[in-house]
Amino acid sequence: MGSPKVREYFKKKYLEMVERGETWELLRLMGPTGPRAIVEGREMIVLASNNYLNLANDPRIKRAAIEAIEKYGWGAGSDWSIAGYTDLQEELHRKIAEFKKTEAGLAFQTGYGVNAGTIPKIVGKGDIVLSDELNHGSIIDGIRLSRADKIIYKHCDVSDLEDKLRKVHGKYNNILIVTDGVFSMDGDIAPMDKIQKLADEFGAMTYVDDAHGEGVLGEGRGIGVHFGLEDKIDFQMGTFSKALGSFGGMLAGDREVIDYVRNTARTWLLSAAYPPSVTAANIKALEIVMSEPERVRRLWDNTKYFKKELESLGFNTGKSQTPIIPVIVGDTKKVKELARMLFDEGIFVLPIVYPMVPRGTERIRNQVNADHTREDLDKALNAYERAGKKLGII
Ligand SMILES: Cc1ncc(COP(=O)(O)O)c(C=O)c1O
Secondary structure, rough: OHHHHHHHHHHHHHHHHHHHOOOOOOOOOOOOOOOOEOOOOEEEEEEOOOOOOOOOHHHHHHHHHHHHHHHHHHOOOOOOOOOOOHHHHHHHHHHHHHHHOOOOOEEEEHHHHHHHHHHHHHHOOOOEEEEEOOOOOOHHHHHHHOOEEEEOOOOHHOOOOOHHHHHHHOOOOOEEEEEOOOOOOOOOEEOOHHHHHHHHHHEEEEEEEOOOOOOOOOOOHHHHOOOOOOOOOOOEEEEEEOOOOOEEEEEEOOHHHHHHHOOOOOOHHEEEEOOHHHHHHHHHEEEEEHHHHHHHHHHHHHHHHHHHHHHHHOOOOOOOOOEEEEOOOHHHHHHHHHHHHHHEEEEOOOEOOOOOOOOOOOOOEOOOOOOOOOOHHHHHHHHHHHHHHHHHOO
């Protein structure tokens, strides 16, 4: 038992969060995740998962993991930097580079760990980071750990970025521009072509978080390939935990960059290797995405259909350009009620409220899956129509 004073302190803090509606209710899946899943004992259509390409339960990936357990055992036994590195892991590094069309690749324990560990080692005191105002929390943490100065530029606003670059140019040792590739709450795409052009003009380094771009953009290879900038962007961060249906982070770039990061990033150096079965699963997931472009095409067909139909019903989908399609409601109570009504109709969606998005933009974030059938999407659209009308949203 800890101290009663500490217990009281955190109880008060927690209850305040409950009062503000800022706590998460955990819903239990009772089997594999996919376009449909058993949630709290009921079959639901899933519109709340990052599993865009439906690979999380792919039999070939499961087989690869099982075979790796048989050959390598379960645990890695150590950090990759010490005694946990395998020939399989080396193969994964080569595959990451092939996938991203870069010279070198590196796997990390998580995508969070890439941002939190890499950014503090590529900039520090005397440097400056220019960061999009809607960047992911792991980027924000990475910048905080770096001790570099920071300027936030307006979301995807290249003229604001240019103004800010002009102000800082010549005053710092290094300038780093960092942005999400696909923004996780709005589903819009960073104008990486224009950002890279500005970076070249001002001698800045570029770092892109491709967590929601892999499997989606550039025939599945992500934002670098989408813009033809795979050999221009200095740091391409990614994750296996979303469209690749697996687990772990990745970084792609030039050989020198990868060698440097591998020898400095503390999240890589000072944390255990994930099990070899995860490595094998990640290799297989990359192979599948590279060899099955029809999966990505199905994802885009579903995305276009679902977005168009939501809009024609009168819903506000914001600036979405990808399978992340928000329905912006702009009211905490209403959005929670909408999510509850959809849930009752067998549609698994989650409301996203402040502080995850600014007040007044509370929303449901839909994420489309390559293997949703037309019937699934129509069922979801019908439920949206009924609930939206009842709540006076449309
Ligand atoms: C934009 C973005 N970056 C990084 C991450 C972290 O990736 P991982 O789940 O592999 O830690 C996420 C996941 O939520 C994300 O959405």
